[in-house]
Amino acid sequence: MSIAQAQSTDLIPLLRTYIVYSLISIPFLVDHAPQILDHLLRVPLVGRAVETIVRGTFFAQYVGGETVQDILPLIRRLRYENKGMLLGYSVEVDENVATAGTGHGTPKGQRSYEDASNSEQPIHKRIVEEIIHSIDTVGDFEDRLANESGIEGRGTWIAVKLTALLPRAESLRNFSMHLVHTRPEPPDSVPFPGTPSSSDLAILDRQSRSHPKSPLMEEDVRDLQELYANLRRICLRAKEQRIKIVIDAEYTWYQPAIDAFGHALMEQFNKLPENVWTKWLFSGSSSQRGPQPLVYMTYQAYLRRTPAHLAHSIALSRKRGYALGVKLVRGAYHPHEIASHIRSLHTMSISTDLDPPVYSSKVETDACYNTCVSVIVRAIADDIGSSPAQLPRLGVVFGTHNWGSSELVLHELVKNGLAREEGGVNEPRTVVIPREVAERCTFAQLYGMANSLTNHIVARTRSPIPFVLKYTPYGALGEVMPYLSRRAIENKSVLGNGGATRERKEAALVIWKKLFGSMGL
Template identity: 50%
Template sequence: MSPLILQRSPTFCPVRTLASSARSSPHSAIFNAHRLTRIGFVSGAVFVSSLFYGNTQPTVHADAEPAKESDNVYERPRTPLSTLVRTYIVYGMCSIPPLIDYSSAILATLLSIPGIKQITEVVVRVTFFNQFVGGETAEEVIPLLEQMRSDNKGCLFAYSVEVDEEEAAGDVREDIKPAESAHKQIVAETIHCVDVAADFEDKHANGISGRRTWVAVKLASALSESLLNLSKHLVATRPLTSPHVAFPGCPLPTDLDVLDAQAPLGPLTPGDVAALRELRADLHAICSRAKERGVRIIIDAEYRYPAVDALCLDLMREFNKLPQPSKKSRSSWFGSSAVPTASPVQPAVQPLIYNTYQAYLRRTPEYLVQSIAAARAGGYALGVKLVRGAYHPHEISAHTAAETPSSTEHSHSLSISPEAFPPVWLTKPETDACFNSCTTQLIDHIRADVSAHRAGTLTIGVLLGTHNQESTNLVLCELVKQGLASEEAGVVRIPDEVAERISLGQLYGMHDSLTNHLVDRTRCSSPFVLKYIPYGNISDVMPYLSRRAIENKSVLGNGVAAIERQRAATEIWDRFFG
């Protein structure tokens, strides 16, 4: 069974997906058809009433202030009225935390009732699906890519189909295709996604520069047991670094040597080793195609376990390898001497592989320092996707459960950290400070890289994922402050050699006002802002939609949903009443 899947929660932190929730449990026999129907209608009533409730509630604690309009803006078409109404409805629902928390259960109930199921799918399609998902196939998303490129926005493309937990565990029903074929189909579709992204960029970009359609790959739960066991092995055997890096530590080039061992070591079983080898092969197949087609790959993961970092380092050391200087003999009055010269190599996109760094982890500042040093010593480019992180409650609860001897939590829910402190900062201000500090540090290294290789190979690339306006302002201010960009009349002009090394990323359908503000305020020959655009069949993507609301409650629940709802309402009012 291929262990590579996208957008799915690990089994060590169970999340009830729509597919698994909709199935009958042993206790469901007590519910007759009439009771299910009543539950369905009550659930539907909750959804409808939420529209009115959500639109009358005051704004909850805001994560970021609304973006101010710039006097220097691109001319873009007016947002269609239907899109404004959809945004108003969707964010009206997202403004109600209880509705977000119970969205999986409500949708699962509605989808289990014949007749109501079809209506529910239609409602989800015209609301949440169209708001947060680009389409059902990669080709279906191309018009959206064209529209975004005309607005000077790039794309972080992702095939976001989830594999059901029961299938991944081997409990496959007769009417469901085997899990192995599902995983292989996901690998094939991800490679197809790379090809679609490359074909699009071949039409819009000039050579290897300015290619702003990237592909995201998420390592997730079908291999959670094997990843967990490899992580335990690494925690027990990996030598300590100096200075110390907090859990989950800093990966080493020797981390995956255990996969070549004659016999499994420690907690690893022969099945774990076989699955991890196959995962490694699948990732290499995807990255090989990406290298051929000039498409950057972002490696995402819900939880930063040592095994995930080890796999990412393995990919970067191979696919981000920089051209090595060769030596040729030069004659002089004093005899022959060896002179370093650049090896003739085919130009390639660099960095090709980006790893995810989460600012809410206490290790991140020192881990970033050691990652940069390791890349220099190893002769490969470092790709960094810096985000705040969306799993703070899980990390805290898992660490607490692991320290409680009488805990009844499933072993997968327990932290494997050997340290007394949780792996994450305890407060959001600490996370914000870490994100901003790491951002400044990364821009420092970008400045040094531009100075050393202005017209040559890139040795560092950075994608900053944030919906926080304070952080985006910091990025632009630092670029200007360090001489990497110029500002005139409020417009920040970013030269190509800088734009190739740094970009901003945000979720499709979320905080578009901030995205437009950034596009209006910046000028560069290629998009500076990328939107994360998932795609997949609606029945397969529904679990992603429910989890998106739950997992990003730190974004939606902190006021962005209320701000977006109010913004849409204001524009709708202006359309009708001026």
């Protein structure tokens, strides 16, 4: 698809993009948006008008719809543009609770659900059922797409956020503190929040769970056991429907526990065959044997631990015989991690290190991300070089809005012999991605953001299956408000260097071209 085709969009979404990014360009408004909205939404009459405005601007810009059924037309449209989707039911822990230390980190919207007269289940259980429902819905829709148009590959993935799947997110924090104090030290020291061990979940199976350094209570253990059982249910259904699962990263005070569950799930659901006969049985096409890796974990480049953590994860997956699924991102909680570490005596932080767990500058984060890109692509090249037909031992989603990092990924693929460039000297060069590489490697950008980069990657590459995903949340407006607040802050702080201004100017240019052509340009 050409850039011109990609820009051939309706005028109303373009105007909405221009308005949203104009507002995001105002620092004061972004910094105080959660408090302002919370106040205005409580005012009679005014609240209804504000809700209508938010629904028509930020909600429409960043959220795919209120239900998974609302998302299906968007999946279809993206697929015909050779783009996939990473779909997430976006109920998040309230950041004000998480960083102020005023509660246990309750998923936003939980109180309103539990207070509702028609509520029959706790919110965390209904979220589990909603995720399973979304897997079934998109799996069936993918089958219909394949039958209707012959489109290859399942281009829809599902994102899972663990704090939303517990009655109290505090159980994850307590488990994280337990792991920080009881994990065996890896051979090479990994900075906080550390790196997983194959024995992390052992405490959930023991008859006696007492440990002198453990903050875990019996209630925590019961909640964590339920969480693990529900995660296995989700992954089993995903395996049946051949839908990949991505476990999102969260605040560092939850991350050791999230890592523990994620690697345990990868060891179970990404297990590689152990002998030549099993390899022969699974040597069919990906549509026959199902996706591999099935489960992916998120690695945040703004964490100081990430290079060592990634190396340890690759080694652990090799040792334990499972495929490692990696979603590499820069990270979305930087201001909160810094603030929480500074006020660690009064907040959720569990780090005992003098330095914050995140890098202090974006330059350091960018360097870490790009270093990890090179390491991962080299590992994929080694994997394919050993035997192109075998099940992948490593899969990656490069989640980035950075043009330089995106070009680096393509450059590394070509340099390592995983892709080739086509085209003449004076014409755009196309990067051709073979199927065995596209099954192991893809890009992702957030829905409503970095559309010009998404379209550039699609135009720059040729792949038999979607090589770019749009991370698309869905949910009722009240449920996704923390997500919308974080997206606004992320546009200002993570994109940085005029990122919101660039998006606004790009929208303005396309609007002008649609209305006046090239006149005045």
